[in-house]
Amino acid sequence: MDLSIAAILAQDGITSGAIYALLALGLVLVFSVTRVILIPQGEFVSYGALTLATLESQKFPATCWLLVALGAASFVVEAVAVLRGHRGHASRHRALMGATLRDLLFPLAVFGLAHLLAPRADLPFWAQLALTVAIVVPMGPFIYRLAFERVAQASTLVLLIVAVAVHLALVGLGLLMFGAEGSRTASLTDANLSVGGMSVSGQSLWVVATALALIVALYLFFGRTLTGKALRATSINRLGAQLVGIGTTRAGRIAFTLAAALGVLSGILVSPLTTIYYDGGFLIGLKGFVGAIIGGLVSYPVAAAGALLVGLLESYASFWASAYKEVIVFALIVPVLLWRSLSTPQIEESDE
Template sequence: MNLQIALLLGQDGITNGAIYALLALSILLVFTVTRILLIPLGEFVTFGALTMATIQSGKPVLFVWLLLALTLVDAALDIRQQVGQRFDMARLRMTAIKIGYAVLMVVIANTVPLADIPMAFQALLTLCLLVPLGPLMYRLFFQPLADAHSLVLLIVSIAVHVAMVGVGLLLFGPEGARTLPFSDTGLHLGPVMLKSQTIWVILVSVLLIVTLFVTFERTLYGKALRATAVNRVGARLLGISPVFAGKATFALAALIGVSSGILIAPITTLYFDSGFIISLKGFVGAIIGGLISYPVAAVGAVAVGLIEAFSMFWASTYKEIIVFTLIIPFLLWRSMTSHHVEDDE
C-alpha cells in the first residue's frame, strides 16, 4: 500500500463514516427519547435512494400509494379516538391537512413529469414523500405501546423492519439502483482527487449534525426533547407531550435516513434489503458511544467507516466480520465498568 492508495481508502472511509455517523446519531436520538432501538432506520436510507432512482428513471412512484394508505389509517384512528367525546376541531383540522397532503403527493407523482425536473427538486420531492413515514410509523406501531417494556418495543421494531423489507420488494422490485451524481466535478488534493459526491456527503453530514446540535441546545422544542430523554415522567408533569416527542424524533430520524440515502445513491448500488447492514454499522457507532454520547458515537461511526475501507484492501472477504467484531470489546468494557442493579420483582 502506498500513500495514494491510503488516501483513496481514507476518502472512502470518511464518506461512509459520515453516513454511519448520521445514522448513529439518529439511533441515539430515538433511543434516548423513546427507548426504541429503531431497527427500520436503514429502510429509510434504501427507500430514499430507490425512490430517487425511480423518479429519475421516469417510472411510476408506487411509494406514494403507501403514504396515502398509512395516512388514511392514521386519520381513521384519530377520528375513532374522538368518537363519544367532544370533537376537537384543531385535531380534526390537522387530520384534514394530513389527508390533503397525502392526496397532493399522489397528484404530483401521477401528473408531473418528475424525470424532467431539476435534481434538487427531485431530492426535495423524495424528502416530502418519505419523511412523513417516520411520524406515521410511530403513530401506528409504537405509540400504542409507548409505556411497554423495552424488550417489547425491540420486538415490534424488528417486526416493522421485516415488514418494510417486504414492502420494499413489492414497491421497488429485486433489482438494485443508483442515481445520477449531483455534479461531475472534483477537487484535487495533492495526489488524490476528491469526488464531488464525497464533498457533498461530508458537507451535508456536517450541516445536519450542526443543525441537530443547534436545535437541541438553542430551541424550545429541542430542549423539550432533551427533557424527555433525561426524565420522561418529569417532562410529562411539566406539560411536555411524549406523543409529540416520539413523532418529532421519528421525523428527524426519517429526515436523516432519507437524506443519507439520497447522498449515497450515486456512490453505491442499493437494493430493497440493503438498509439493515447500513444501519447496523451506524448501530456499532452508537454502541461505541454507549447509546448516550453523541460526539463519541459520531467519532466511533467515522472510525467504523475507516476500518471498513482499509479492511476491503487487506481482507475484503472478512470486512463485515472485522467491522462487527468491533462491538465486542466495547460491550465487554462497558459491562465491566458499569454498575448494574437488579430490579425487585
C-alpha cells in the first residue's frame, strides 16, 4: 500500500465514519433517555433512502400509507388513554384536539402533499428531501407511542425484546413497500476537488460537512435550549426529572424524533454512495452501534470518535482482507466490552 492508496482509504473511512457517528449519537440519545437500544435505527436509514429514491423516480412512496396507519393507531391509543384518565372536560378536549392534529391531520396532510407532488418531473431536489423527512421522521415518535411508551418502566431486557420485534416488523414492511431490489439516489454533487494531488469527492465533503453541522446543532440543542436540558436531565436521573416536573414521556418522544431524523439524514447521505436495500440499513445501524458501545452508550464524544474509528477500520480492512471486513469491524466490540466489564462496577438494575 502506497501513500496515495492510504489517503483514498482514509477518505472513504472518514466519510463512512461520519455517517456511523450520526447513528451512534442517535443510539446514545435514545438509550440515555429511554433505556431502549434502538435496533430499528437502521430501518430509518433504509426508509429515508428508499423513500427519496421513490420520489426521484416520480412515484408515490408507500411509506405514506405506513405513516397514516401509524398515526391512526397512535390516535386510537392516545384517545383511549385520555378518555380513561382522570381529567377535566376542558383538559380532555385539549388533549384530543392535540392528538387529532398531530396523529391524524398531519399524516393526512403529508399524504396528500406527496400524492400531489410525487408524479411531478420538475420537483426540485430540496423539495424531495423535505418531503422525505416529513414522511419518515414522524414515524419515530409514533413507534415510541405504540411500542415503548406503555412499557417504559420495564426492564432493559424487555425493552430490548420489544425493539427486536419492532425491527423485524419494520423489515417485513420494508420488503412489502419497496420490494427486494435495491435503489441508489442521485449524488448531491458531482464536483471533485484536488488536494495535494489527491482527488476528493464532493459527495464525501457533503457527508462530512453535514455530519459536523448536525453534531454542532445537537451540541447547541443540548446546551442552549430548555428542551435539550430537559433531555439531559432525564438521561442523568429519570426519577429526579419526573420529581421536578419534566415530562419523561414527552422526552422519550423527542428522543425518538431526533433519532429518526438522524437515521433519515444518514440514509439520504449514504444512498448516493452505495445501493440501499429494504434491510440494508440494519448493517449500517450495527456499525453505528459499535461506535455507541465504544462510548458506553452514554458518552456522545466518545461514541462519535468510536464511530469514526469503525469507518476507518472498515475502509482499511476492505483493502487488506475484504472478505473479512465485517468480521474485523464487529470483532472490535469484544475487547471494548471486556474492558468495560472489568473496569465498571456491577450495578443491579433495580438499584439504577
